[in-house]
Amino acid sequence: MTTRTNxxxxxPGISLLRLMLLSSLTACAALIVVGATATTAAEQAHAGxxxxxxxxxxxxxRNATRQYIxxxxxxxxxxxPFLGCVSGPDHGAMGIHYVNGPLVGDGEIDATQPEALIxxxxxxxxxxxxxxxxxxxxxxxxxxxxxxxxxxxxxxLVTSPNRFGLSPxxxxxVWAWRDNPQGAFVDWNNHVTCEGQ
Numbered sequence: 001m002t003t004r005t006n007x008x009x010x011x012p013g014i015s016l017l018r019l020m021l022l023s024s025l026t027a028c029a030a031l032i033v034v035g036a037t038a039t040t041a042a043e044q045a046h047a048g049x050x051x052x053x054x055x056x057x058x059x060x061x062r063n064a065t066r067q068y069i070x071x072x073x074x075x076x077x078x079x080x081p082f083l084g085c086v087s088g089p090d091h092g093a094m095g096i097h098y099v100n101g102p103l104v105g106d107g108e109i110d111a112t113q114p115e116a117l118i119x120x121x122x123x124x125x126x127x128x129x130x131x132x133x134x135x136x137x138x139x140x141x142x143x144x145x146x147x148x149x150x151x152x153x154x155x156x157l158v159t160s161p162n163r164f165g166l167s168p169x170x171x172x173x174v175w176a177w178r179d180n181p182q183g184a185f186v187d188w189n190n191h192v193t194c195e196g197q
Contacts, residue, residue, distance in 0.1 A: 012088050014051035043079050057150055057177075058184055060112065061114065061131055061174045063112075063128075064114070065114065065117060065131060065176065065185075068128055069177075072129075073099060074117050075098075076098050078101070078102065079099065079116075079117050080098060081098055081099075082097045082098070082116070082164075083164065083192075083193035084096065085121060086194070087193075087194045088188040091188060092189050092190040092192060093189065093192045094132075094173070094187065094189065095118075095120045095189075095192050095194070096118070096119050097123060097132060098118075099115060099134075100115055100116070100117060103171035104116075104134050104135070108187045109150060109155075111133075111151065114131035114132065114136070115132065115133055115134040116131060116132040116134060118131060118173075120192050120193065120194075120196065123188060128179060129192055130172075130173055130174055130175040130176055131174050131179035133148070133171065133172045133174070134170070135155070135171075137157060137168040147170050148170050148172070150172060151173055153174075155171060155172045156171055158171055159168075159169055171187075172185060178192055179191055180192075
């Protein structure tokens with residue numbers, strides 16, 4: 001042991017204290033890297049779990065609404081603008097809803113036939129960004145004991161009075177054509193704006 005200590009003393013600029021400190025830093029760095037890798041893996045697993053279910057409904061919506069990318073096709077299929085461009089109360093927007101009245105009034109939910117198509121106004125025209133499923137709450141509840149669901153996604157109840165002047169209704173947004181940092185089924189989308197009108 002004496003010989004070893006003398007060897008460290010013999011090298012200029014390196015002390016036993018410095019060596020111990022370097023050793024400790026190396027060990028800490030390894031723990032930080034392992035911890036970060038574990039956290040990243042956990043976050044990726046969680047993200048994968050969250051996006052597994054949405055992917056199916058988003059895919060269904062894209063396949064069903066691809067024909068409405070051109071707004072003229074939507075108009076020909078009885079989708080008409082309802083109110084104006086809807087902006088969020090404190091962030092994001094929904095856009096302009098083109099609503100199919102007969103689909104809203106039928107009291108049914110079909111993943112391939114959304115009651116509303118949502119467009120964002122822009123300098124290049126109207127751009128399809130998502131859809132909204134809508135059903136009158138009273139009509140739905142005469143035949144069902146719970147709110148509607150599509151591919152595991154629960155609809156939200158919008159009570160009355162509301163900003164649209166409608167009776168209470170159940171609704172579900174699906175942002176199939178525009179990414180939403182909040183999630184594919186959140187009402188307000190930070191990547192949609194009404195400023196292009």
